[in-house]
Amino acid sequence: MSGRVRLGTFDAESWWRPADLAALPAVARDGAAVAGMDELLAGFCLPGDLLVTRGPMDPVLVAGLAEAGVHFGRTTADAAAGAPVERELTGPVLTRMKGFEGLAPYAVLSDTVALAGRMGWDDLPDLDAVTLVNSKTWSNEVVRRLGLPGAGRVARTVDDLVAAVSEVDGPAVVKDPYGVSGRAILEVGTPGVLAAVERVLRKQVAAGKRVELLVQPKFAKRHDFSGHLVVDRGGGWEWLGVQAMTNRGFRHMGSGPAWPGLVDEDDYRRTLTAVAEAVAETGYHGPVGVDSMVLDDGRVIPVLEVNARHSLGLLTRTLDQRVAHHGLRCHLEQLDLVVGPDRGVADLVRALGAAAYRGGQDAGVVVLSGSALTAPGGRVHVAVFCHRGELPVWLDRLRAAVAAAGMSTRGVPDAA
Numbered sequence: 001m002s003g004r005v006r007l008g009t010f011d012a013e014s015w016w017r018p019a020d021l022a023a024l025p026a027v028a029r030d031g032a033a034v035a036g037m038d039e040l041l042a043g044f045c046l047p048g049d050l051l052v053t054r055g056p057m058d059p060v061l062v063a064g065l066a067e068a069g070v071h072f073g074r075t076t077a078d079a080a081a082g083a084p085v086e087r088e089l090t091g092p093v094l095t096r097m098k099g100f101e102g103l104a105p106y107a108v109l110s111d112t113v114a115l116a117g118r119m120g121w122d123d124l125p126d127l128d129a130v131t132l133v134n135s136k137t138w139s140n141e142v143v144r145r146l147g148l149p150g151a152g153r154v155a156r157t158v159d160d161l162v163a164a165v166s167e168v169d170g171p172a173v174v175k176d177p178y179g180v181s182g183r184a185i186l187e188v189g190t191p192g193v194l195a196a197v198e199r200v201l202r203k204q205v206a207a208g209k210r211v212e213l214l215v216q217p218k219f220a221k222r223h224d225f226s227g228h229l230v231v232d233r234g235g236g237w238e239w240l241g242v243q244a245m246t247n248r249g250f251r252h253m254g255s256g257p258a259w260p261g262l263v264d265e266d267d268y269r270r271t272l273t274a275v276a277e278a279v280a281e282t283g284y285h286g287p288v289g290v291d292s293m294v295l296d297d298g299r300v301i302p303v304l305e306v307n308a309r310h311s312l313g314l315l316t317r318t319l320d321q322r323v324a325h326h327g328l329r330c331h332l333e334q335l336d337l338v339v340g341p342d343r344g345v346a347d348l349v350r351a352l353g354a355a356a357y358r359g360g361q362d363a364g365v366v367v368l369s370g371s372a373l374t375a376p377g378g379r380v381h382v383a384v385f386c387h388r389g390e391l392p393v394w395l396d397r398l399r400a401a402v403a404a405a406g407m408s409t410r411g412v413p414d415a416a
Contacts, residue, residue, distance in 0.1 A: 003048030003073070005097050008106020009084040010037040012309060015109045016131045017178035022204035022211050024176055024184050024197065033379040035081035039369035040381055041106060043315050045072035050100055052077055052093060054085045058371040060346035068366045069322065069359040086111035094119070107309035108286070129283035133308040135177045136214045142278045143303050148271070150301035152216035158201045164215040165194050171218040187218055220296040225262060226313040227272055227290045235280040239269050243313040255316035256331035256391070263300060268292070271302045284308050323385050326361040331384040331391055333398070338377045338408045345370035345380060351405035355397040357385045365398050377410065
């Protein structure tokens with residue numbers, strides 16, 4: 001049997017985070033929605049691969065992916081949210097995994113390493129290197145060492161944090177070293193907010209926690225984007241390209257191809273050469289995404305953070321490669337939906353009708369995830385495959401399908 005086993009835990013950062021760190025105030029996440037994001041790994045699958053998801057995938061969703069040319073074997077862990085899926089695999093799932101070539105996880109956790117060892121696979125990077133590279137403290141040190149713009153200050157006491165924020169001209173952004181997609185990232189723009197953060201942290205320090213937080217100015221941003229590369233086991237690396245990103249606040253909402261003039265890709269790639277070398281020197285190998293930003297004045301902040309794992313930007317790039325020979329481009333969109341009783345992702349897939357992508361050169365939309373979607377609402381991801389300049393038309397068709405399915409978007413009226 002050929003192919004690789006693909007699975008993953010999408011809140012990987014919370015499992016890398018040291019337990020003794022004090023935490024910033026944070027809004028609770030939709031754990032079920034995050035747990036169900038492992039369905040997105042289908043987009044990385046080749047026909048010989050096995051996708052292991054935490055919960056069962058809706059058969060209508062799977063059929064829609066197959067119509068779009070995304071084929072894979074699949075099985076279900078039947079695991080509840082709250083622990084890495086790698087820890088929850090049952091005997092029958094492990095038996096089915098035997099005979100595959102190896103593991104291609106979303107991210108490498110201690111449970112991933114244990115699983116690979118159990119299966120006799122030895123192609124994962126060193127866990128200490130993975131944990132190190134994914135820390136914003138480490139990436140900030142690299143930025144400082146290389147003299148790149150955008151370096152912040154790491155605060156290791158509450159007093160140091162207060163001083164660092166107070167020294168920022170304008171609003172400051174305070175980041176947990178293992179925060180992700182808006183979680184544990186706070187904008188501190190007033191003395192009142194700073195005082196509230198200080199109170200929360202001092203209570204935790206009194207209880208024995210330690211402080212490690214990154215403080216940066218809130219940059220005047222024009223565009224978010226990300227650079228993607230793969231580091232091989234020998235320390236070399238391959239450049240994959242740039243993806244434009246759409247964020248709502250600090251939260252990722254979509255990715256797509258970079259447009260001409262977004263950034264000088266040759267210059268950006270040369271800047272990231274030393275960053276890629278620093279990643280390789282830690283012993284990490286595998287996919288890397290670097291979050292970056294173009295400021296209002298045209299300057300580029302090349303490294304906001306390094307994600308040493310798969311990412312939604314890499315997924316968009318992978319899907320883009322699937323359709324590039326048809327002259328199509330891929331745009332990944334996240335939809336937060338209000339859902340009526342007895343409605344689910346199958347209704348949305350069916351409602352796409354003629355707007356669905358069915359392979360080939362005709363544009364269309366594919367629903368990638370959302371099997372757990374139910375009333376009163378939840379999250380799905382879709383891929384829009386279209387020709388350059390056609391995205392607004394297809395977003396209108398997607399909005400029409402959402403309405404036809406008896407659903408509506410929430411948060412931002414034009415989020416779809």
